[in-house]
Amino acid sequence: MWFLKYFLIPLNFLLFACQGDDLIDVSPQLVVEGWIDNGGFPVVIVTTTVPIRKEYTDVSSLEDCLVRWAKVTVSDEDTTVVLTGKVEEKYFPSYIYTTGQLRGEAGKCYRLTVEYGDFFAEAETTVPHVARVDSFKVEPTNDETLCQLTACLTDDSFSSNYYAFFVMENASDIPSSFRLSPQGIFLDNAEDSVLRIPVYMPTSLFKTPENYSRYFSVGDSVIVKFVNMDSVSYNFWKSFEDIRMLSRNPLFPALDNMESNIRGGLGYWCGYGASYYPVKF
Amino acid sequence: MFDFLRTSYDLNELLLKGDGENYGINVMLDKRTGRLTGWLSYAWGRARRRFENPLYRKSYPASHERIHELNVVGTYRFNQRWSVGATGVFASGTPFTAPKHFMLINGTLVSEFGEFNANRLKPYFRIDLSANYNFSCKNGRESGINFSVYNATCRANHLFYRLKFHKGKFGYRPVQFLLRILPSINYYYKF
Known part of the structure; x- marks a missing residue:
């Protein structure tokens, strides 16, 4: 009994009383x-920011994080506009x-400020020149109902070499804005000036793994946005892509948080030299 | 995989490199005679790591660190035919890196992580039970049948956490083995 009294019971308290699946409760930030x-x-x-919840919560509850009464201003060298x-x-x-x-003009710098309650966030970005895709190629996949989209472009030595593809579905049943194509952020440091980049369907909060494919279905209609950006914007989207790919992977978990050019908050303020391409499969 | 390799991803960027030290003590009590045999061990240990990455300037617990671990193993022999056994493991939870919060970016939820390995899973607890029936024991050769149950209390020991999506809902949920309890029957022959 002495063993139970003086060793096992105290040890049991030591093991079970000190620790749980502890999660940090932090104050919200502006995104x-x-x-x-x-x-x-x-x-x-x-x-x-969305607080950590262990229990399942409806995706539509994320609307609660929306800020509707912020004062948002954008200014260039000449004018300041309240959005x-x-x-x-x-x-x-x-x-x-x-x-x-x-309107954005190539070569100009734009300053963003956001005021909401005790929050104040600001950032600057520049709008680069437009970069264009030479052509798109639609190729069949092993599944005859799916297609692979590849963009062909010639690197322009005048542009900054930081590129990204965004894709918007023509979908009426779910919210559909331009979302970064998986692996769609790239830095052109290759000597070969002709690039062939695969463009994939982005994931969405409203798609389950069962109804999502990275390839496009025959009959799909999308708009591809090809953007040229500065290095700051590239670093944000590169870190976003790393987090998106790795943060749910237990073997190679994401080690760093997303970069941000927002002072006083999280997120991004990016200037794009953008061109748009409707694609029907 | 080729797409993964072809872009600017570098596997080396995903690995934290550095050094560290492990230290601790282990005490063990062993009973080898009588109907009841077995052993009990308690280990206290720390495994600390430091990294070359300038973003990780402190000393952090290793991802496998279990500060306390108690193992209890016992066998009770009723007669020449029947014996029963039990194994108990009680241990501290291992460290993990939890997000501070999520944020909505580009139509998806993204994690903003807190300090590296600053959180711990809940303590690990498992009891395995077994019963052996010996058919024969001749010329040093022994055969029999074993019935055992792994994790007899059905406790959900968490492996790690991840952001999960399920039927239009999301949550930061623990991941555990699909089969919480694992019964088995074995035939053994010793020679």
């Missing part, structure tokens, strides 16, 4: 998603801040 295309209007989505909030169903969450009074 800013903003971009301005060459020739396009600025678009900004403002949310707060207007409006409901836009194709985005998730379905609320954006935008304006029709300011």
